[in-house]
Amino acid sequence: EQPQAVKDTLAAYVKEGKIDFSEGGLDWKELKEVTRFYFVACGSAYHVSLVAKNVIEDLTEIPVECDVASEFRYRNPKLQEGGMVVVISQSGETADSIAALRLAKEKGLPVLSIVNVLGSTIARESDHVLYTCAGPEISVATTKAYSCQLAAGYIFSLLLAKAKGKISKEETRSLTEELFLLPGKIQQCLSFDQEILPMAKELKDADNIFFLGRGLDWAISMEGALKLKEISYIHCESYSSGELKHGTISLIEKGSPVIGLLSQEELAGKSISNIHEVRSRGAKCFAIRMEDITIEEEDFAHNLIVP
Ligand code: BG6
Numbered sequence: 001e002q003p004q005a006v007k008d009t010l011a012a013y014v015k016e017g018k019i020d021f022s023e024g025g026l027d028w029k030e031l032k033e034v035t036r037f038y039f040v041a042c043g044s045a046y047h048v049s050l051v052a053k054n055v056i057e058d059l060t061e062i063p064v065e066c067d068v069a070s071e072f073r074y075r076n077p078k079l080q081e082g083g084m085v086v087v088i089s090q091s092g093e094t095a096d097s098i099a100a101l102r103l104a105k106e107k108g109l110p111v112l113s114i115v116n117v118l119g120s121t122i123a124r125e126s127d128h129v130l131y132t133c134a135g136p137e138i139s140v141a142t143t144k145a146y147s148c149q150l151a152a153g154y155i156f157s158l159l160l161a162k163a164k165g166k167i168s169k170e171e172t173r174s175l176t177e178e179l180f181l182l183p184g185k186i187q188q189c190l191s192f193d194q195e196i197l198p199m200a201k202e203l204k205d206a207d208n209i210f211f212l213g214r215g216l217d218w219a220i221s222m223e224g225a226l227k228l229k230e231i232s233y234i235h236c237e238s239y240s241s242g243e244l245k246h247g248t249i250s251l252i253e254k255g256s257p258v259i260g261l262l263s264q265e266e267l268a269g270k271s272i273s274n275i276h277e278v279r280s281r282g283a284k285c286f287a288i289r290m291e292d293i294t295i296e297e298e299d300f301a302h303n304l305i306v307p
Contacts (some may be wrong), residue, residue, distance in 0.1 A: 002190070003183035005144040008133035008150045010179055014244075017173060019159045026112065026128045032163040035082035037064045038109070040072045040100040044146045044226060045088040048114075050219035052086075052153035059161040069096035072103070079107045087113040087155075090137050090145040092120025101125055114152050116145050130156065141230045147186065154179055162243060168296065183307040199302040200284055203234070203257055210251075210258045211238040214271050215260065217261035224259070241274040254282030262289035263306070275299055 039049035053064040085104035092115040113126035123129045132148035161167045212219035218240045225238035287303035
């Protein structure tokens with residue numbers, strides 16, 4: 001269902017090629033005045049916020065803070081006037097996220113929520129709502145809702161960049177068009193069973209699996225690690241490629257499986273040098289990478305190319 005769910009989510013906010021959030025009560029003039037964003041969420045939704053932070057800061061230069069909702073509510077956060085709180089939640093009913101939303105409102109900040117369930121508590125109590133169109137998310141391990149939250153996050157970032165005058169009409173149009181290629185690319189990924197199966201067979205008896213990534217790849221790998229442990233019961237953690245050496249690398253021994261995410265050309269060289277570090281300790285490495293990122297085949301037991 002993921003291709004359709006993502007397509008529906010994009011189509012809900014892009015009308016005749018133009019981004020339009022008016023249904024969510026979000027006026028771009030209000031958005032234009034926001035000086036800082038505070039993203040608050042739990043689990044997979046929190047991982048989405050880390051992607052949104054990367055994209056918003058990159059496109060708009062507006063600072064974004066991300067908090068796990070259960071921490072936010074207990075750390076007495078300092079929220080600046082002019083800021084906006086963004087709560088991301090599939091169900092719209094997660095207790096810590098609701099508490100974070102109420103705290104934000106108490107402190108006088110407007111709240112925008114990205115929610116999947118219509119009329120849920122978070123949707124009702126927010127000033128603005130962007131609904132994702134994932135349909136019912138039956139699985140505990142959210143998949144299509146996560147993808148839809150990412151799509152909504154990207155669209156939101158583009159509108160923001162446009163409102164702030166950071167990207168031109170043409171750039172907005174071309175990036176929006178690019179987003180509409182995603183459902184087809186997701187469909188392609190869903191047909192990779194033959195490539196994934198041998199990799200899964202090699203990983204199925206592992207006690208520990210490590211994900212490594214930088215920037216966006218790190219944010220995405222956190223979700224990979226969460227999904228993997230949640231549904232396979234194999235212990236799995238994600239580390240920022242550059243941070244691994246500060247302690248955790250001592251866990252890497254002969255045969256330790258390490259999955260490296262390589263999707264950003266400008267960071268790939270650095271990430272690959274971290275792969276070499278773990279390889280020199282005997283790790284068995286797997287790559288999930290974009291086609292145009294060059295690797296030395298012998299560094300990886302398997303490498304999966306995504307569109
Ligand atoms: C957890 C789920 O309990 O709640 C995660 O296992 C989910 O998959 C998290 O991301 C947050 O839920 P929600 O509904 O607020 O997005």
